[in-house]
Amino acid sequence: MNAIPETPLLSVRDLRVHFSLPGKGLFGKPRTLKAVDGVDFDLFPGETLGIVGESGCGKSTLGRAILQLIPPTAGQVVWLGKDIVGTRDRDLQPLRRDLQIIFQDPLASLNPRMTIGEIIAEPLVTHKADLGKAEIRNRVKTMMARVGLLPQMINRYPHEFSGGQCQRIGIARAMILEPKLIVCDEPVSALDVSIQAQIVNLLQDLQRDFGLSMLFISHDLSVVRHICQRILVLYLGNVMELADRDTIYAAPKHPYTKALISAVPIPDPELERSKERIVLKGDLPSPINPPSGCVFRTRCPFAKEKCATDIPMIETLGPSHQVACHFHGRM
Amino acid sequence: MFNKSRNATALEKSGPVEEFEGRSLWHDARIRLFRNKAAVGSMIILAIIALMAIFAPMLSPFEYDEIDWGYIQEGPNWENGHIFGTDGNGRDLFIRILYGARVSLAVGLLATAVSLVIGVTYGAIAGYFGGRIDNIMMRFVDVMYSLPFMFFVIMLMVVFGRNIFLIFVALGAVEWLTMARIVRGQTLSIRRREFIEAAHATGVSSFKIIFRHVIPNVLGPVIVYMTLTIPQVILTESFLSFLGLGVQEPLTSWGVLISEGAKVIEASTWMLVYPAIFLALTLFCFNFIGDGLRDALDPKDR
Numbered sequence: 001m002n003a004i005p006e007t008p009l010l011s012v013r014d015l016r017v018h019f020s021l022p023g024k025g026l027f028g029k030p031r032t033l034k035a036v037d038g039v040d041f042d043l044f045p046g047e048t049l050g051i052v053g054e055s056g057c058g059k060s061t062l063g064r065a066i067l068q069l070i071p072p073t074a075g076q077v078v079w080l081g082k083d084i085v086g087t088r089d090r091d092l093q094p095l096r097r098d099l100q101i102i103f104q105d106p107l108a109s110l111n112p113r114m115t116i117g118e119i120i121a122e123p124l125v126t127h128k129a130d131l132g133k134a135e136i137r138n139r140v141k142t143m144m145a146r147v148g149l150l151p152q153m154i155n156r157y158p159h160e161f162s163g164g165q166c167q168r169i170g171i172a173r174a175m176i177l178e179p180k181l182i183v184c185d186e187p188v189s190a191l192d193v194s195i196q197a198q199i200v201n202l203l204q205d206l207q208r209d210f211g212l213s214m215l216f217i218s219h220d221l222s223v224v225r226h227i228c229q230r231i232l233v234l235y236l237g238n239v240m241e242l243a244d245r246d247t248i249y250a251a252p253k254h255p256y257t258k259a260l261i262s263a264v265p266i267p268d269p270e271l272e273r274s275k276e277r278i279v280l281k282g283d284l285p286s287p288i289n290p291p292s293g294c295v296f297r298t299r300c301p302f303a304k305e306k307c308a309t310d311i312p313m314i315e316t317l318g319p320s321h322q323v324a325c326h327f328h329g330r331m
Numbered sequence: 332m333f334n335k336s337r338n339a340t341a342l343e344k345s346g347p348v349e350e351f352e353g354r355s356l357w358h359d360a361r362i363r364l365f366r367n368k369a370a371v372g373s374m375i376i377l378a379i380i381a382l383m384a385i386f387a388p389m390l391s392p393f394e395y396d397e398i399d400w401g402y403i404q405e406g407p408n409w410e411n412g413h414i415f416g417t418d419g420n421g422r423d424l425f426i427r428i429l430y431g432a433r434v435s436l437a438v439g440l441l442a443t444a445v446s447l448v449i450g451v452t453y454g455a456i457a458g459y460f461g462g463r464i465d466n467i468m469m470r471f472v473d474v475m476y477s478l479p480f481m482f483f484v485i486m487l488m489v490v491f492g493r494n495i496f497l498i499f500v501a502l503g504a505v506e507w508l509t510m511a512r513i514v515r516g517q518t519l520s521i522r523r524r525e526f527i528e529a530a531h532a533t534g535v536s537s538f539k540i541i542f543r544h545v546i547p548n549v550l551g552p553v554i555v556y557m558t559l560t561i562p563q564v565i566l567t568e569s570f571l572s573f574l575g576l577g578v579q580e581p582l583t584s585w586g587v588l589i590s591e592g593a594k595v596i597e598a599s600t601w602m603l604v605y606p607a608i609f610l611a612l613t614l615f616c617f618n619f620i621g622d623g624l625r626d627a628l629d630p631k632d633r
Contacts, residue, residue, distance in 0.1 A: 101528075109525035109528075113548055157354065173533075
């Protein structure tokens with residue numbers, strides 16, 4: 001990915017998603033869970049941006065907030081130059097055809113009472129009902145063949161397919177309107193490794209052919225490295241680091257990113273044994289009561305006093321490298 | 332490894348182009364249901380009773396309100412044609428049971444249908460939208476629940492007079508409450524599923540999501556509950572008739588016949604026994620079918 005400044009397809013500005021929870025006990029104060037707490041990034045046409053982080057760091061919430069499936073509490077989601085936060089459902093309708101999502105659990109994302117033909121056709125029926133039944137069926141079959149399903153299977157039901165095939169059905173449904181952006185919410189983490197490779201390659205194929213942009217949410221850094229041009233590291237709803245793939249793997253600046261990357265196994269036993277492994281202690285702090293200052297300080301091996309008092313600002317290091325750490329240069 | 336061109340050639344070579352027929356979950360359930368002997372037997376018996384009720388006038392030489400002055404409150408007798416005997420007014424019991432079946436079955440089916448339509452729609456809407464809408468809608472159901480049923484029926488009778496349609500309305504109005512609760516509970520668990528989110532992300536409207544995605548997936552427990560509601564409604568109608576709030580003479584229902592028979596149980600047992608057999612048989616059959624459906628629709632629960 002070169003750094004030619006284009007107009008971004010999607011700009012996320014200071015996006016926050018807070019959930020209010022009832023207080024403890026009968027008269028407890030209502031609490032807020034800050035799932036996503038101020039995320040900024042741009043996504044350019046044809047680009048794949050990886051969003052990584054451990055479980056519960058707000059990756060999926062971020063993806064759903066961008067699609068307005070969960071209403072954001074504050075911030076902007078600028079889609080093709082227009083802020084879509086707070087738009088009514090009816091006005092979002094025309095935008096939905098360009099924004100699609102692929103889910104983690106392939107079988108759960110398909111209605112068990114519908115044939116896969118009906119499932120894949122649903123976006124067409126919703127947005128282009130004037131095509132007529134025969135044409136819709138035709139397009140569904142073409143798309144099925146495109147994602148590697150036998151078109152004769154059109155009348156079968158989801159439970160008659162394997163996990164990998166179900167994920168292909170999910171991809172076909174997302175692709176049938178030829179959207180501009182697909183949010184992939186851990187699309188391969190429920191699949192077997194060999195099937196993962198097939199699905200990832202299929203996604204890359206489709207991306208090249210249709211000029212798609214993708215937000216690839218995952219906790220699997222090897223997959224992310226394979227498919228993404230840029231990577232955003234999320235921790236407790238906050239951006240830790242955002243950089244090009246090669247930069248982030250070669251020279252991670254944030255201690256959290258370093259720890260994540262050191263956890264990726266290397267397929268060479270000698271190298272694997274000799275590599276330096278940064279092991280984080282403890283668990284992810286509760287997003288209901290996040291640490292003061294830098295949210296990562298409770299588990300950071302390099303934390304100093306300043307980290308507890310000052311919230312680190314996002315600093316720009318290079319043309320496309322941003323990091324949020326007070327001491328990124330001095331570790 | 333996956334490869335586009337090789338995939339395309341593989342597709343071409345893959346033999347027949349005709350579409351395979353899928354086997355839906357409904358189809359599977361039907362097969363499992365028909366393997367259940369008790370359920371199939373019950374369906375046959377019910378069908379016979381229903382057919383007898385429909386073609387009642389052809390099965391007996393007597394009219395249901397015709398008085399045979401020669402045989403008043405006589406026991407079963409094959410020679411004079413009163414195979415189940417006659418009642419206190421000399422009317423043939425067999426034909427009266429069949430006419431009673433018409434009323435009882437019609438009440439059962441219609442009141443259940445009413446409760447089904449209202450309950451499913453109401454429950455699905457409350458469960459899908461959730462939050463405040465759910466709260467208001469379900470509190471209304473709670474209020475209706477707390478209303479004493481007999482009081483409700485007597486009030487309707489006072490206001491609108493005695494009328495068979497009133498029984499449908501009264502029963503339907505009470506039965507849908509439970510249905511709404513069941514459907515709401517099921518909807519709550521289904522609306523968090525990812526296929527609902529996928530439909531939402533595609534821009535399908537809420538009402539289409541409810542009717543296309545939610546309701547077909549809650550229908551399993553609903554059908555089971557429905558087969559259990561029918562006998563319940565028949566029983567309730569019998570109960571109302573027993574108290575004298577049901578259908579009016581000379582029209583009859585199983586409840587009325589049992590009530591009349593109970594009064595003369597010592598002198599003419601047949602007046603109680605025959606209608607009771609029909610009622611019990613029907614209730615058994617509906618319960619067996621409900622049981623079979625539950626096993627068929629949710630094989631994990633066995």
